[in-house]
Amino acid sequence: MRHVFRATKLGWDREQEGIWFDADKYTKEEAEAQFKPYQGTTKDGYPYTGYEYDGQKYHDYLYLGVYEDDKMPRNNDEYIDSLLNR
Numbered sequence: 001m002r003h004v005f006r007a008t009k010l011g012w013d014r015e016q017e018g019i020w021f022d023a024d025k026y027t028k029e030e031a032e033a034q035f036k037p038y039q040g041t042t043k044d045g046y047p048y049t050g051y052e053y054d055g056q057k058y059h060d061y062l063y064l065g066v067y068e069d070d071k072m073p074r075n076n077d078e079y080i081d082s083l084l085n086r
Contacts, residue, residue: 002023004019005031006064007051019061035061036051
């Protein structure tokens with residue numbers, strides 16, 4: 001079982017990636033704590049809070065839930081299907 005998150009990378013293209021943590025080693029809270037908040041400023045001078053994990057900076061992240069290894073959603077459509085089938 002894995003705790004699955006979807007995170008949006010910094011940048012204009014809003015690229016998203018899936019990040020997972022082994023549920024046998026991490027609780028949901030411990031996994032979520034891996035996303036370290038930081039304060040930044042846009043090039044126009046606006047402050048924002050971003051999140052960093054494993055050297056990558058993200059706009060935001062979303063906890064999708066706990067999934068069996070072979071049933072993890074690989075995209076938004078599979079995530080929505082998993083919600084509808086629960």
